[in-house]
Amino acid sequence: MTVILQVALDFVDLHRAVRVAKESVEGGVDWLEIGTPLIKSEGMNAIRHMRSLFPHTTLVADMKTMDAGRAEMEMAAKAGADIAVVMADAQDSTIRECIEAGKNYGIKICVDCIHDAEIEERAADIEKWGAACLSVHTAIDDQMRGKTPFAVLQRISGRVKIPVAVAGGINSENVVDAVHAGASIIIVGGSITKARNAKAAAESIKSAILENRKIPTTLFKRVAREEVREALVKLSTANISDGSHRAQGITELYPLYPDIKIAGNAVTVRTYPGDWAKPVEAIDLAKEGDVIVIDAGGAGPAVWGELATHSALQKKISGVVVWGAVRDSAEIRKLKFPVFTRMVMPSAGEPKGFGEINIPLSLSGIRINPGDWILGDDDGLMVIPLSEADVWVNHGMDCLERENRIREEIVSEKSSLGKVMDVLKWERR
Numbered sequence: 171m172t173v174i175l176q177v178a179l180d181f182v183d184l185h186r187a188v189r190v191a192k193e194s195v196e197g198g199v200d201w202l203e204i205g206t207p208l209i210k211s212e213g214m215n216a217i218r219h220m221r222s223l224f225p226h227t228t229l230v231a232d233m234k235t236m237d238a239g240r241a242e243m244e245m246a247a248k249a250g251a252d253i254a255v256v257m258a259d260a261q262d263s264t265i266r267e268c269i270e271a272g273k274n275y276g277i278k279i280c281v282d283c284i285h286d287a288e289i290e291e292r293a294a295d296i297e298k299w300g301a302a303c304l305s306v307h308t309a310i311d312d313q314m315r316g317k318t319p320f321a322v323l324q325r326i327s328g329r330v331k332i333p334v335a336v337a338g339g340i341n342s343e344n345v346v347d348a349v350h351a352g353a354s355i356i357i358v359g360g361s362i363t364k365a366r367n368a369k370a371a372a373e374s375i376k377s378a379i380l381e382n383r384k385i386p387t388t389l390f391k392r393v394a395r396e397e398v399r400e401a402l403v404k405l406s407t408a409n410i411s412d413g414s415h416r417a418q419g420i421t422e423l424y425p426l427y428p429d430i431k432i433a434g435n436a437v438t439v440r441t442y443p444g445d446w447a448k449p450v451e452a453i454d455l456a457k458e459g460d461v462i463v464i465d466a467g468g469a470g471p472a473v474w475g476e477l478a479t480h481s482a483l484q485k486k487i488s489g490v491v492v493w494g495a496v497r498d499s500a501e502i503r504k505l506k507f508p509v510f511t512r513m514v515m516p517s518a519g520e521p522k523g524f525g526e527i528n529i530p531l532s533l534s535g536i537r538i539n540p541g542d543w544i545l546g547d548d549d550g551l552m553v554i555p556l557s558e559a560d561v562w563v564n565h566g567m568d569c570l571e572r573e574n575r576i577r578e579e580i581v582s583e584k585s586s587l588g589k590v591m592d593v594l595k596w597e598r599r
C-alpha cells in the first residue's frame with residue numbers, strides 16, 4: 171500500500187506557510203494542505219499562491235465545508251486545488267453537492283469525520299456517492315483532552331474501499347500505528363509546522379512510514395492525566411499562562427534564588443504568622459514530588475527554615491511556597507531546595523499548632539485546592555486545577571512548540587517577532 175504524507179499548513183500568515191511548505195517538500199512530503207486557518211485568513215489567494223509556487227504538487231484545500239457545497243468546491247477548484255474537504259457532519263445534500271461539483275470542476279472530494287457520531291453507519295453511503303477519501307480526524311481541541319483518532323480509524327478502515335486518511339496529533343512515533351490501523355493518507359500538522367526544522371521533521375515521519383518503525387519524539391505529543399508531571403517539567407509558567415487564555419499566577423511571592431523550578435501537587439497549609447507546627451506536620455503528610463503551600467498570613471516571623479528543608483529533602487518533596495516568611499536562606503540555597511516566599515527574616519515563631527492542613531487556600535486572589543498542580547520558575551507561580559491539568563499542560567506544550575518554531579524563524583531569517591508574526595496586520599481594528 172502506498173502511503174501519502176500530507177502536511178497541513180495550519181498557519182494564519184501565508185509567508186510562514188510558504189516557508190514550511192518548501193521545507194516539507196524538501197523533506198519528502200507528498201501533498202500540501204492549505205489548512206483551514208490559512209484559508210480563513212488569506213482566502214482562496216492562499217491556494218492560488220501555493221499553486222504558483224508548487225505547480226506539480228497535489229494541493230488539498232481544507233475548506234471544512236458545511237453548506238453551499240457547490241460554490242465552495244468551485245472556488246477551491248478554480249483557485250488551483252486538486253482535492254477539497256467537506257465535513258461528514260454536513261447534510262447529505264451538501265456532501266453530494268460537493269462530490270458532483272468536484273466532478274464538474276475536476277477535483278476530488280475528501281470527507282472529514284472530525285465529529286460524526288454516525289460515521290460508521292454513513293461511511294458506506296459516502297463512498298457510494300463518490301467521495302475520493304474519508305478522513306478520520308481528532309480535533310485539536312479534543313487532542314488537548316488526550317483524545318486520539320486510532321480507535322475510530324481502526325473501525326472505519328475496514329468498512330470502505332476508498333483511501334482512509336488520518337489527522338490529529340500524528341507524529342514520528344505514532345504514525346506507524348496510523349498506518350497499521352489502515353490509514354493510507356497521513357495528515358500531519360503540528361509535528362511538522364511547529365518543528366524547528368520542518369524538513370528534518372518531515373524526513374523523520376517519512377522514514378517512520380517507509381521503515382515501519384516508531385521514531386521517538388519528546389515534542390508534539392499530547393499527554394493523559396497520569397503523564398502530566400513528565401510534561402509539566404518541560405514547561406515554563408509563561409507557557410502555562412499563554413496556553414490557558416492568559417491565566418494569572420500568584421503574585422507577591424519570589425524565588426529564593428535564580429534558575430529555580432518547582433513542579434508538584436499542592437499540600438496546602440493554613441497557619442498563623444510564625445506558627446511553624448502545621449508546616450512541619452505537612453512534611454510528614456506529603457508524598458514524594460508534592461509541593462507544600464503555606465498560607466502564614468503574609469507576615470513574619472518565619473515558618474520555614476533549614477531544618478524543615480532537610481526534612482522535606484528526606485521525603486523528596488519538590489519545594490515549598492510560603493505566603494509569609496522563611497529564614498536560613500543561605501543554607502536553603504546551598505541545598506538547592508526550591509522555595510518561594512514573601513519575606514526573608516532571621517526570627518522564627520513558636521510551634522503552636524493553629525491552622526489546618528489540606529484545605530482550600532487563596533493567595534493573591536488565586537485559589538489553590540489540595541492536589542492542584544503548582545508550577546514555579548523565575549517568572550513566578552502558576553496554579554493548575556487538578557481536574558483540568560491535562561488540558562492546561564497540553565495547551566502549554568502547544569505554546570512551547572510554537573515558540574520553538576517562531577524563535578527559529580526569527581534567528582535563521584535575521585528577522586523580528588513583529589515581522590514573523592505579522593503583528594501590524596493582526597492589531598485589533
Ligand SMILES: O=C([C@H](O)CO)[C@H](O)[C@H](O)COP(=O)(O)O
Binds near residue numbers: 232360
Ligand atoms: O485540520 C486540522 C485542524 O482541524 C485545524 O484546521 C489540522 O490540520 C489537523 O488536525 C492536523 O494537525 P495536527 O493535529 O496538529 O497534526
